[in-house]
Amino acid sequence: MRSMPPGNLTFISRRMGTVCLLLRHFQFFLSPALWDDLPYKAKSKIGRSRLGRVIIRTAGWQALPASGLISLIALSDAQANGEFFQLDYAPRASTVIGSIVRGPWGAALGWSDFAGGGAFSANITYSLPVPALGESAVFRFGPSARSDRAGSLDLGAKVVLERWAPTTFGSVFVLADYNTIKNEYQLLGEVAHWDSGLSAAVSIQGGDSFRENSLFLGYDIRETPVRLRLGYRFREKRAVIGFAINTF
Numbered sequence: 514m515r516s517m518p519p520g521n522l523t524f525i526s527r528r529m530g531t532v533c534l535l536l537r538h539f540q541f542f543l544s545p546a547l548w549d550d551l552p553y554k555a556k557s558k559i560g561r562s563r564l565g566r567v568i569i570r571t572a573g574w575q576a577l578p579a580s581g582l583i584s585l586i587a588l589s590d591a592q593a594n595g596e597f598f599q600l601d602y603a604p605r606a607s608t609v610i611g612s613i614v615r616g617p618w619g620a621a622l623g624w625s626d627f628a629g630g631g632a633f634s635a636n637i638t639y640s641l642p643v644p645a646l647g648e649s650a651v652f653r654f655g656p657s658a659r660s661d662r663a664g665s666l667d668l669g670a671k672v673v674l675e676r677w678a679p680t681t682f683g684s685v686f687v688l689a690d691y692n693t694i695k696n697e698y699q700l701l702g703e704v705a706h707w708d709s710g711l712s713a714a715v716s717i718q719g720g721d722s723f724r725e726n727s728l729f730l731g732y733d734i735r736e737t738p739v740r741l742r743l744g745y746r747f748r749e750k751r752a753v754i755g756f757a758i759n760t761f
Contacts, residue, residue: 595761632661650676670694683707695721
């Protein structure tokens with residue numbers, strides 16, 4: 514587990530820009546009930562983040578109630594790795610994505626269905642932190658492959674830059690993704706409100722043979738990693754329904 518020297522909150526706030534989150538949720542260290550009332554994703558993000566680990570050390574072991582301490586340790590250790598699965602359904606335009614991360618390594622499989630065909634994709638990536646862009650900014654890169662129904666196989670490379678950041682109301686997530694196969698790309702921005710479980714995401718995708726702009730609304734089922742999704746693809750003029758399971 515990575516750690517930072519304790520007792521220097523000034524350094525933490527300057528480096529991470531999340532002192533507002535610390536002030537807002539610091540009280541749960543003194544009350545197990547307040548910790549239990551936090552949304553699932555808030556517990557996950559705080560517990561596995563460097564900020565959460567620094568707060569534990571700064572507050573001191575004896576200052577934490579047993580339930581809150583155990584929860585934070587479990588989240589920090591067990592959820593540092595994770596799995597993600599997402600299914601979006603629309604007539605002749607469905608997608609299925611699954612990924613797993615263990616340490617800096619990640620692997621993903623995907624299937625997309627479209628008018629006139631479909632394609633299977635896979636990639637393996639290695640991640641590196643990007644401190645200049647923030648505490649949780651990550652750069653991922655690695656080989657990729659794509660096979661369509663006609664049986665053709667394409668090999669290429671994939672690069673991803675992403676960042677998750679806490680806010681006073683929830684979180685913000687941004688992602689830029691590029692694959693050399695058919696020059697496919699995606700720009701994604703998502704805002705989540707923890708108390709209500711609602712989220713909104715905007716996606717811009719494209720490549721040699723397609724363009725698409727999408728808007729998605731999500732609802733996180735409390736105390737679970739499941740999110741329900743409802744969206745619209747503007748170029749195809751199609752509504753999309755789906756769900757995602759995110760254990761990160």
